[in-house]
Amino acid sequence: MEDKVVHGQPDLLTDFDRQRVAADDLRTEELLINMGPQHPSTHGVLRLMLRTDGELVLEAIPHIGYLHRCAEKIGENVTPVQFVPYTDRLDYLAGMNNNHGYSLAIEKLCGLEVPERARYIRVLMCELNRIASHLVSFGCYGLDMGAFTPFLYAFREREYILDLFEATCGQRLTYNYLSIGGVTQDLPGGFADKLAHFLDYFEPKIDEYNNLLSYNYIFVKRTAGVGVVSAADALAYGLTGPCLRASGVKWDLRRCVPYEIYDRFEFDIPIGIAGGAIGVPREVVVGDSWSRYFVRMQEMKQSVRILRQALQQLPAGEFRAKVPAALKVPAGEVYLEVEGARGQLGYLIVGDGKKTPRRVKIRGPSFCNLSIATHVCRRVLIADVAAILGSIDVVMGEVDR
Amino acid sequence: MANFTVEDALRSRWSASAKPRAVRTFAVLGIVLAVAALGLGYLASSAPGAGYWLAVLGTALAGVAAMTCLGAAFVIQFSRLVGTWLFRLAFLIFVGGLVGIALLAWVPALLYEQVDAAVADHYGAGATGVLTVADLEAVGWALPTDSIEVRRQGAVGWAPPTDSIDGRGKAVVGSAHPTASFLAYALWPLQFRLTRDILALVGVVGFVSLLAMFTIWWERKVAGRMQSRLGPMRVGGWHGWAQSMADGIKLLQKEDIYLEGADRPLFKLAPYIAFMPALALFLALPFSAAWICRDLDIGLLFILALAGIGVLGVIVAGWASNNKWSLLGAMREACQMISYEIPLGFALLVPVMTTGTLRLTAIGELQAGGFHTWLAFQSPFTLAAAVLFFTATLAACKRAPFDLPEAESELVAGVYTEYSGFRWSLFFFAEYAEMFAVGALAAILFFGAWYSPLPANWGAAWLHGPLWQRALYGILFNGPLWLIFKGFFFLFVQIWLRWTLPRIRLDQVMYACVQVMLPLSMLVLLGATFWALLVPHGSMLAVVANLACTALGVGAVLAIIGIVFYGYSNRRQLVGTLAIEHWPGS
């Protein structure tokens, strides 16, 4: 199957190709169009140069760098504790996960032991933030497809999560909560009840949204079979997270290379399934936009499962280890990846015994995921570009760093 | 400005010193004018001949001016009080205006009836001629009803008390009374076509502007409710009713931006090309059998033609913007439009074929016999044609899920990308006017036009009764209110779809048209033809089909009502069961 893929449009999609004849008919001359950096469906300041032929996109080249803030360089000039807030601004939709990765990497380098309660709180926060991030993705994807209403629903649920975050750390977007050695403060009173309440409320909503959007005929028609990424391509382009799993690769760091305490929880890894299976429309191809979108919807359910278990097991105790006031980054090198909301978020930290690390390098999943865009956006319609980009779900803060 | 209200506007306009001065000026002026009016009135009572009329006119003018000035003084003096009351009643006034405009439908009809009857009375039935004021004066209000009935069968209007008719059915001509003279002067211009046309034009323009403003606000409210939010709430007080007006004012003040390299004249012209046909098609759109600006024998074609021309404005806008997104939008519009006009036309042919006329009033009149006589329920094919028509009009009006020309998530804002301010709003006026027009067209062609679901002949007795009976008849059985209601219903369905469905891709739009709707509409047309040929009216099959389709229609209506009631009674539950009270201090 791999060798059949020629230009990102596998041959097996013959009847979709047949439908595209209409698009081919409008072929006239090549047009260079600037999609972004202020385009509504590029999710931030991504700029795509589209070489189109009428409505048919021949090539889409991403131009990045509009949100570059020298995050890595800053990381080399501030102490690890000071750098944690900067990580919030990488993937600003899932700040907790960013904090988490960096903290884990520093802790590993410095050999710090994190208290048990803090570990659970970290998992709670990461999974909640994953849900929040996927909700944004879900809502915006609907918006990209021209369905406005799901966006508002998604944001309504996200509000509740942000309320929880606000109660926990006082912030709604950039938390600086998961810090080196644990979390900055303990959970507020009554948090467990609120969270349990929220989970009970939220879980059935996922099915509702599936019925509302995922199985909508038009939505399926728009997304299924569009932007198919084969497993081989996904691996070759270094795709991670939902984008990789949608291509049928069962790879999730939380399960495959367990970090923190993820090995203590039961959860499944949702992957892309070919059309015809239960709950999957017939038109769906493994690795298409619908699969990427739907993997996120299923991941929210899994996160709810993890949250429930973590809440049950949540121990009492310290929320933070004793961290020396003047933490020195020991000489050495550590590279650590966590499963962020968008994929594998990696931190490479090289220390040389000073207060500041000598080198900080961040592997942003969005950056790698975006690299597939050119490959996939060949001979698709302009509307499909929005569908593909939305399903890749990039956050420009992380791409540009 | 978040809390800007009408009250604020009223309050901020007047500085401390200006207010008493204005009040004083207006009060004095008012009193002077009132005295003048009284004097002229005195003169009028004694002056002979032409002087009498001059004095009467003067009295009237001076009286009106005096009332205006005194009123102004009062309003300014008690501006806070008035503002508050206005503020409270504002929405009522707004909605009342809307309804009033619709009700005004009757007023011209009423007056025209009087004048036509007078002409008929004077020159004989069916003849034409020009009446002088004196003729009208002599006729007065006592007009025979039978001539009215002959000329305006089924029209809603006012009829004089029947006791003023003598045994021969002729009016008893009373002596000229001063009120009769006023009326005669007022009615005299109405016998000319030009006057009526100008009045109708004014009505149409007023209706379209009000309609667009109301619909934009309504759409935002509906969208809000669908998305578990409130929609506009601030401007105007009650549920932000003045939002569209505020937006309009804002848009008027905005800078009119042109792009460097845009084709300026075309760029400026395009919104008008889009707007004018949308406005003009109301000229041939009957609001009821009596209230129509021009009852064309090809009314349907006329409306179709104008709807087709309006598209050109959008296309030209896209082209003239010198923006590739706009260009793409324009191309989408062009190919979508050309494709969907064909199934639209086919679907339209079905009622035309069934009724055998292109005159919209004639098509409407055929559906007077109640719910089951509505054209959509005549056969399975007319029902299918109604559905096809509605779908095609969605595409024709660029409404979701066919809103590709402006597809904001794909083409930024499509053809409207480079437009701002008033020109931008003109496109939206056109769009909403057209939406209402196709909804009304659907009602006229398929869903009983201006008739209520009740058979009109149930109220036939009221048609000749006193004014209140005739008004009741107009509300219950037959009248522009029903058409407006139906038009708004279809408009609501369009809004409903927009906030529910994702957008279709271009190739799917074309596929849906060429491969699905086109053959389907051809089949429906063919089926309707054979139905008309082979199933005689009143045969068993026809009756069964009619009843089945009617049952379907009734079911749909009941389902919608049921859903509405369910939604309304469960409105608290639907929003969400979670209420996280905020932590203290957060």
Place this chain on the structure above:
Amino acid sequence: MTGEAIAFYLLAAVVTAFALGCVLASNIVRMALCLLGTLGGVALLYFLMAANFLGAIQLIVYAGGTLIVIVFGVMLTSRAYGTKLRVRPLEMIGAAVVTLALLAGLTAILVRTAGPVVSPSTPDFGVAQIGTELLSTYLVPFEVISVLLLAVMIGAAYLVQPEKK
């Protein structure tokens, strides 16, 4: 000066103005818009001549269909920043001379051969008559045209199909 005369002269002025606009415009889309004006004016003239159906058809088919196809064609075939295609002045002069000569000749003939002004001899025909005529007297041309339209449809689809790779 009857109402008809006023309307005619007004419409004639509009039609001529738009036709001249077509002549003078260098931008192809403007030409198309002027064509729209001309078509609309001619349609109104049809209304004036009591050919209501024809007027409406003119608006629907010409203005709503043909013109959009033309504008669509313009968009497909000209870049937004297209170079102006101008003809040499000599050619323009030649064309002007020829067309003006033609106009002069035609007008002269028309004026010379004009009979007395007679009032229109037709009753106002309705749509029904046109339909009856089309399906009886003019059945054969009607059918031929339907076949032609089919051929045109296939031909147009064939012409613009993408070349096979």
Place this chain on the structure above:
Amino acid sequence: MVGIAHPTSMSNIEQLLVAGVLIPLASFLILALCGYRLGKPLAGWVAVLAIASSCVLSAAALVKWHGLDEAGRLAARSAPVLWAYLGSVPLAFGVNLDSLTLIMFFMVTLVSTCIFVFSVGYMAGHSDEIDGLSKFHRFFTYLSLFGFSMLLLLIADNLLLLFISWELVGLCSYLLIGFYFHKKSASTAAIKAFVTNRVGDCGFIIGLGMAYLYLGDLSLSGAAQAFAGQWQTHGPLFSQTFLGLNLATWMGILLFCGAIGKSAQFPLHVWLPDAMEGPTPVSALIHAATMVAAGVYLTARIFVLLTPEAQLFVAVIGCITLTLAALVAMVQTDIKKVLAYSTISQLGYMMLGMGVGAWIAALFHLLTHAFFKALMFLGSGQVIEGCHHEQDMRKMGGLWRKMPVTCGTFLVGVLAIAGAGIPAIWMPNHTPFGLGGYFSKDEILAVAYHRVYGEENVAADAPVGRGEAEASPHTGNTAVVAGAAPIQNPKSKIQNAALPPWLFWIPIIIAYITPFYMLRAWWLTFMGKPRDHHVYDHAHESPLMYLPLVVLALGTFFSSYYLFRPLVADAAPTPFLTAAFDGEATEAADAHGLLIGHTTHAALARIVGGAFVVGFFVAWVLYRRGLGLAEKLATALRPVHVLLSHKFFFDEFYGLVFVGGTMVLKAVSYAFDKYVVDALVNLSALVTERLSWISGTILDQGVVDGAVNGVGRGTWSLGGLARSPQVGRIRNYILFAAGSVAVVVLWMAFA
């Protein structure tokens, strides 16, 4: 004249017939739309069900019709439905309800039903997947469409509707011949059939145009009346001549051209043998039983429009055809080709019958022929299918052991086509005995005999001249006013003159040849020793396929004189311009059964009564011991054998003349274009260019002065201007056209 009728006002019989036509159409639509989903056996059974119900309906109609008296039959006809006006000519479509329609309808549906059933078995054995798509349902789709169009053709009461269905059956024929279109020979044969038929149809449509123009009415009855009126008033059809023949004759001949093509008459017979490339059921149904007979049917329908000259033309064509085809059939080795040529030959007999005025006999022969030829084709299909698609008779032999039923039923067909029967004079009770083929062929020959030799007998008791025709009560409903002043009889000399004798004698000779080649085919296939054991071992027969054979064999038995002929005779047109002989024959036949003039039959019995015995005997002698003797004979008569086995070189001749001719024409026109037109164009361009070059360059250089430069440039641009008509600019062409118009207009205006 033409009443507007609501469809429901049709009589019962008409409704039955219309339903019978529409059911196959419904089946066609069903199969075309969802035939693929119905799958392999089901799609076939849908078609069978449709045609079988048509058959039942037509049988019911026939029974009803049989029970009606003359008045009831007249009453059963309803006014045609007005469809539209073609100019001033009303186009009304209705059902042409008469005995011929009914009996043909019944025959077509019955034969079709048999063949459809057979096809289900036949096609099931074929793995017909092309490009991954099964062709099974498509076959039945086409068959259903054919059923519809053929039946429509039968009930058409209007030449235009007839033409439409005529073209529809042609289309079906084309589709079905080319059914195995991946086979080059099949697609070529399909195209050949289509093109050849178009040649004929070309004539037909011109004839139709003439009918429209001169008669002003395209309905069959209306045209006949108008024709009569023309004759009476000596209208343009009769007064105007072209190449010595009057236009009426030309119209008849042109209309008959359609029949020439469809019925594979000389010279357009070449397509039918090739059409055997189609599946065998198709050959049986379309190219033997029904469609090719449509030509004869058409001739029968337009018989009243044929002048005696045109009739002679028909007879001559028929005679030539039957001779050529029978001769060729003698040497064919492909079993289907033999049958194809025998079909052509029999069609020739029918046309001959039509031409000599044996209207009833020809149609009677059509009916009997339909049965036995369908029977034999299906038999051959059974053989071919059983023998692993082997069609060469030389490789068969001895198959009777393997396929007894086929063998027996085939023999019935052979006997029928050979005209096996015992003439009345040799029967003790003077009642002849024989199969249908015997009676029908015999009657055609008898009529021919009369026309050649028995004219004096006939002239006495049958009116020939117009005057008598008017007076005769047989004229019935024709529009001739009795007692009208006799006008110049437009009938030409040959009306009263006897036909040339060879029109009688050649068919007689062929009547001897027919049993020969038919028995040859049967013997080579079924009798003797197996010559190819591979084929022999494979041979088998299946009940689904031989059941229809049995039904058709029964039909062949019973399609006899007593059952079919009276019905056909009912429908015979009251002779108007026809030779009145047939009227006499009808009278006689009705009165005495078979006694078509004792003398004639006695003479005939002496001449051809034993023809089938002779033919059979010769064939038996020749092929009794296999092919050896025949091959020796072929070597001995080599030139004749070559001529016959190459089918008189018709294909080669056409290839040379028409295809080659077109090529030559192409070459000539190309040469003309290249050497004359282009040369002229180039020359003028060259001259203009030279001129401008001379004026621009030579003069300029010759005169050095700068002032002259301007002149030179001017000349150059003038030259350019002069050249501009040829630079290919559309605008300039328009300008020049407009300029010339302007000159003319100015001249008109001011001169």
Place this chain on the structure above:
Amino acid sequence: MLTIGLTHYLVLAAVLFCCGLYVMTTKRNAVGILIGAELVLNAACLNLVAFSRYRTGRLDGQIAALFVIVLAAAEAAIAIAIFVNYYRLLSTIDADEGRQLRG
């Protein structure tokens, strides 16, 4: 002058015709030529309807005009298809460039 008769319409049609002709002869853009042709056709239609109105008293002129309108639509569709092909082939819409077929 004050009563409108046939000649008025004919003169107007002549003006329209000449405008169309001028457009056809002076525009290099192929679509422009098409627009000119449409003007010419409109002039013809106007003539037909005027004759029908003022001379024949029958519907023939209107119906002929109807056919002309339909044919013009067909013509435009084919012409645009050809132009699109032309544009693909030559990358320009300049009618003067299409000269490969000249003698």
